[in-house]
Amino acid sequence: MNLFADIRTRVLACLDQLVVDGVLPEGLSTAAVSVEPPRDAAHGDMATNAAMVLAKPAKMNPRVIADALAAKLLDDPQIAVAEVAGPGFLNMRLVPDVWQGVVKTVLADPSYGQSTLGQGQKMMVEYVSANPTGPLHVGHTRGAVFGDALARLLDYAGYDVTKEYYINDGGAQVDVLARSVYLRYLEAHGQEVAFEDGTYPGDYLIPVGEALKEKAGDAYVGQPEEVWLEEIREFATEAMMDLIRADLAQLGVVMDSFFSEKSLYGTGLIEKAIAELDAKGLIYRGVLEPPKGKMPEDWEPREQTLFKSTAHGDDVDRPVQKSDGSWTYFAPDIAYHYDKVQRGFDQLIDVFGADHGGYVKRMKAAVSALSDGKVPLDVKLTQLVKLYKNGEPFKMSKRAGTFVTLRDVVDQVGPNVTRFHMLTRKNDAPLDFDFDKVLEQSKDNPVFYVNYAYARVNSAVAKAGAFTDVSDATLAGVDLSGLTHEAELTLIKKLAEWPRLVEIAARGHEPHRIAFYLYDLASDFHALYHHGNADEALRFVQEGDSDTTQAKIALIRAVAIVILHGLGILGVTPAEEMR
Incomplete structure (x- = not known):
């Protein structure tokens, strides 16, 4: 159930009737017609832009359309008020039992909020993909949390999601690892x-x-590099990947698949991908212009094999093969994404660190060329994380030698706090992570505030359960007509936004919206709780009044259910109780 989508359907039906009545001309596109919460709650429950977006194509005054639409909507038993404001905005208020029905739906439908938006499309989310040269650092932590939450969100929204880690084990850094x-x-x-x-x-x-x-004894002692480099490189890479998998598991991240860059070399996969581009007329021999800005001292014009990436939106063409015949670092990435396209994914998402900003256009160009524009690639960049403790920058990890590791962070505050807090900012905004503040028990700490709401619900349900039936099946059938206080309706209206919010977040690939929503929902819940301190009639448990108690418990159980769904998307386990 998506109440906003339901009301939009009713608005569209009224518009169709206005066409039949001759008020509106035929052939109007209603794709841009929306129904959403008004910016100011005082204006109503929902607002539609129908008259504003149809006025120009209909060649009519938007106010005239809005007046006619309002009259039609008032014939709908679910709509109590339809008022025209300003030049043609239309605000609506729904009858109370519509809102009470939201509570019943949440309690009765285990899939409340889940969407069919994705329609089973195959979606690949590639994230983390750190060099296998050491433990994951705090920057990888943010990418891991963001990518994992995004994959969970897309799955919740009806996509067939594959989570993949690209192992960068084909470059010189792995030789350095072997030597280390x-x-x-x-x-x-x-x-x-x-x-x-x-x-x-x-x-x-x-x-x-x-x-x-222990494995090799002294077989490599005193031996030249050519004897041991390849074998130790393989041994070390696997050891590092074991470490990385363990670090990810600490954070609750489990990949569906791992793809080795090394597997692209010597197997013809790079050659096949470049040949595919060549067949499209996008590979040529040429000389690039010198880099803009300060000229590197060692720069000289060289003829190289180039990918005509400008034909697919890039700023400049990109080299794929050096003048000496070796592949550039871009070539295996092209081949890897070619493999993704060949695996039949409908959409691709790459989650990169902030330092990969200059890589976005060329990668999008490659996927566009390889798929003939049929497979969209969205590249999400995660910005830097600044760590603080006691108001001071957090010291570097001795174990890692040069950086703060994922395990350092999780060991300090736990996986749930780490995951939630990493999603309290949009991915492309810098994030401050203060080890003291993320554990603080206050309204200013979203992690605590959402968990506290969930725990408070559990406490009230347990108290009510001592004298009445508080099972979800029973609560879904109780009389909710007494839920009429403004604070109660505000909370219900926030619950009604959940399915719509899920689809907005999934379309934009923005899991942080889930964290924001949960904080707002918790705030509305706590506001209702505090109203009960001043007005006993608003307390969740009404001693001696089973019917009223069940109605109020039904509302807050619905809150707990939605919180549980939201935290599941974030990969966070809720606190059953707070101590």
Whole structure:
């Protein structure tokens, strides 16, 4: 049930009737007609822009259309008031039992809020995809939370979602990892070592070196690099991926699949993807213009193999093969996305860190070219996270050597707080993460405030359950006509927004909207709770009055159910009680 969609259907039916009556001309498109909450709740329950968007194509005064539409809507038994405001805005108020019906629906329908928006379309969400050279850091944490919540949201909205991690194990950084592990391996054999030439000094490689010693004994000691590099690279990469999987599991993130960049090399997959672009006339030999701004000292014009990405919206064409015949870093990424297209996904989403902003247009151009514009790619960038503790920037991790790890954060505050707080800002906005404030028990802490609402509901339900039936099945059938106080109706109206909000968030790929909504819902709930402190008639449990108690418990149980759905999308387990 989506009440806003239902009322929109009624508005469209009235518009159709106005066409039949000759008030409106035939052939008008109603695609832009919307029904949504008014900006000011004092104006009504819902508002429609129908007259405003139809006025120009109908060549009519919007006020005339609005007046005619209002008269038709008043014939609908669900609509109590239809008022025209300003140049042609139309505000509506619904009869009380419509709102009371929302509560009944939430209690009776386990799928309340779930949508068929996606219609089973295959959606790939690729996120995290960190280099397998060490533990995940706090920047990866935000990308992991955002990507996972987005995948959950899309699944809730009716898409067939696959969550994938792209393992960047084909570049030079993996050779550096192998050399770093070799140093720890030698250290495990009692040798003194020095981490130079950009090798990774973090303590997290100590157990990897020890594990390599246990597996290989002294077989690599004193041997030249060509003897051990490939084998240790494979061993180290798998060890790092085990570490990364464990870190993600700490956060409640489980991938559906992992795709290795290395699998693209030597298998013809890169060549096949480039050949596909070549067949479309998008590959040519050429020389790029020098980079804008300060000229690099080592820059010189070289003929390269280029992808004509400007034909698909990019700013400049991009090299895919160097003058020496080796592939650029862009070529395997093209091949990877070509593989996604070939796997039959209807839509693709990539979640990148903020430092990949310059990569968006070229990747979109590649997917557009490879799919003939049929498979949209949305690239979401997650901005930086600034960590604070006791008002000061949080110190770097000794275990990682150079950065704060995902595990550092989760160990400090737990996975639920980490996940929720990472979604309290839009993904492309910077985020401050204060270890003290995210654990603070106050209205200013959204994590606490939403959990407190859920726990308060549980407490009231338990109290009421001592003298009356508070099962959801029973509550769905009780008389709710007594729920007429403004604070009660405000809460119900917020519940009615849930299905609409889900679809808005899913269309925009914006899971932060779920966190915002839950905070607003919790705020309306707490406001009603506090009204009960001053007015006993508004208290959830009315001693000796089973019918009234059941009605009030029905309302707040509906709140708890929606909170549970919302937290499920965020990947957060609610607190059953607060201590």
